[in-house]
Amino acid sequence: MRALRVQRRPAKFAVARVASAFGAGGAARIGPIDLVDVDPPALPGPGWQRVRPRLVGICGSDLSLVEGRASSYFEDWISFPFVPGHEIVGDTDDGRRVVIEPVLGHEARGFAPPFPGAAPGDGDDYAHLVDGPLQPGIQTGFCCSTGGGWSDEFVAHESQLHTIPDSLSDERAVLVEPAAGGIHAALMTWPKVRAATAAGTVPVVAVLGAGTMGLCAIAGLRRHVPGVRIVVGARYPHQQTLARALGADVVVSPDELSRAVRRESGGHLVGDHLSAGAHATIDAIGTAESISDAIRFTRPRGRVVLMGMPARVSVDLTGLWHRETELVGCYTYGTETMPDGSRRRTFELAIELAATDSLDRLLSATYRLDDWTDALAHAGAAGRRGAVKIAFDLRPHEREKN
């Protein structure tokens, strides 16, 4: 089968990191990833299914690994060679059309879940991610045992599969995974939003970045966090348009965000810092600059939800210390506590969201797997080129073309 495979080649990672400064396309061509013919991964055991991808998204975390920008943190948590791709809608051998919840959780690795009905991402001990019958890997797309979506097939555990209704198109279904990430980030703001509401103030949540994840967070906020004012810093005009369409109340360019947050939340601007600020901020970028901005824009004792995947960054945390800001990571999804106190699986919520027309404009372009360098170059420059989500199309009619 064909697969885009990433090998552990430190020199190539280093070269890709340099080349990525000149564009994602260059990094793809000379980096540690290649389109290869390989044997399909073996089924690890009972409860596993073969999945043939239909559409598979290209995520920022995929790009950062391909371009050698990812943190060395992952070295102990992933296994080479791996096939990226975790935003997947595909078909199982037993005839189901499914989306994949990519975390390789307790059940996939043969361990008891942390609680009955737990989602793959639940739990507070990650030992299972490097144990069991599989090689280490935090999720499908980063584990050499399972393969990943950027291929003709891979394997997934039943605990990862969500059968989707016929009414949900592939184009919508491929957005379920990022939508789940956005909803998870949105719901992480809820404690601060709830406190603000209880205090009689209008809760303000700032969102930095309006790529796929930022836009999904906006959709999640509007759908699941009641009464919130959403202020967004979006760099490109099409991102600004989409942010408004998804329910943002105020959308400005990033350099105007500080003042926009102040206008919504009150307080003063002291030098570059807000005296108050948003009750919570979702950083959907994950750079040193965005983290610094998120801390600046968030009121004392507010919460920064770090959704964009960072790497090694240099950030002055004096403000965080002084303002007693909560900086919380936001990797993935699992079981959520909703504002009404009920418990829902994030993926269920994401499938519901994808079933609406909210996210329709987010999938911008699809590519054949053979055109992977063009696809990665497009994804790496998505904002600049007026795009949001780029995906591989591996559906049968596309295979026939190959």
Add this chain to the structure above:
Amino acid sequence: MPRPGFVLDVDRSTPPILFWRGENFSLEKLPAGRSRVIYPPEPLPAIDDIDGAIRAALLNPVDHDPLPSLLFPGMRLTIAFDDVSLPLPKMRRPDIRQRIIEAVLDLAADAGVDDVHIIAALALHRRMTEAELRHAVGDRVYDAFAPRGLLYQHDAEDPENLAFLGTTPHGEEVEINKRAAESDLLVYVNINLVAMDGGWKSTATGLASYRSLRHHHNPDTMHKSRSFMDQHRSELHKSNWRMGKVLLDSGVKVFQVETTLNTDTFPKPFDFLSKREWEWTAKDRMTFLGTTKALGRTPARMARNIFHSIEAPHQMTSVQAGEVEAVHRITTEHVYAQQLVEVKGQTDILTMGIPYISPYNVHSILNPILVQVMAMGYYFNMYRGMPLVREGGVIILTHPCRPEFNPVHHPSYIDFFEQVLADTTDPHVMSQKWETKYAEDDWYRHLYRTGYAYHGVHPFYMWYWGTHGMKHCSRVIVVGGDPKTVRRLGFVPASTMDDALEIASDVVGRSPTITHLHTPPLMVADVV
């Protein structure tokens, strides 16, 4: 003998005409046969004995008892003076406010008055710096009063020091500086640079609170002011005059001192800016070329500093004191004598070059909102009778219109530009939807009261100032402006004057009449 104003009909022999472009200028060739240029009158002679004239005015006031007879031991005397927004450019020392204040203080000292406060009547403008205060009142007055807290600046947001005096028959609340209202005598020291200044506007605006100002600084009043330079057809002035009556009825005793200046605006080497182009000497042409080339290579900030360091040679042409309205009638005659130019008929296109300065950016940046107010609020309104441009006509202005703001002076302008103008450019809509939020913003209030910031509501007032002009004209085109910024203002960007005329042809046809307002120096078109 200075020459009066002049309307030049442009023909093929007419040289290119000077247009201001912020901190630079350009020469533009206007179409022959259908263009005209309005030149301001040359500066009137200044009064030789300025101090003598001031003393004479104080001793022989109009419709009022002489100042010495109003002064007595134990009285509370307050002297208020126009702030840094006047005159433009700032005048060479000694400023006439200093001369008048010193004369009043001499008389007060002679009368044994020792309770004297001196207040900068800045309304919702930014506070003046120490250097600016020293320039206006002189070192001697500053050093004698400021350290003891007796020279200070009006605070329109200080409820403890505001006095509510009543309401006009139109329901306009009158609230002014408490010390001024409760003094035994308020001496107001004015500089009347344009016909809009002075009269009851000095006290009822300069010493008022937001509560009071909002009654005349609003889109309706501005729209009905035809023009600001014609007091009798200005709703803004009618409102101020009604408030003046409330002041009088509530017992406020005002002794008004008004002055007028000639239009000797630019010192050497910039004096060519005041000349008519065909009279430029070879030296003038060289100076123009050298200046424009040098300014073109100079960073905007440095160019700004150069221009704001200019001290104008203009001098006093009249001083009159006494009863407010009687004084102001004389003052207005003097202003008109200096600035009025008779112009026959309206024009399809009015062109104007916007300079680096306005009353609201002394030592600061003429940000895009102030460009708007200069064009649509001031220059459009420089008329008596009827607007220079016909209804449905086009205004073409030249200015770089960069999205630059001084965050110390104009913090709420930045938000206004980013938030309000992104939402609407309609003065009525923004006044309903946004004004209160900005007027009551705690941060803006803090910066106005403790820093050097214009009040939070001030950008709204600047926008309202252009209400009539914006409704009157069908299109406003900005030559050489940053396109994105120009569009945010609701105007149309053009690269060159020819492009602008082409764009304007959509509205006014292919052979429109064109009139260029060759200012500064200041002038008022008497359109008949």
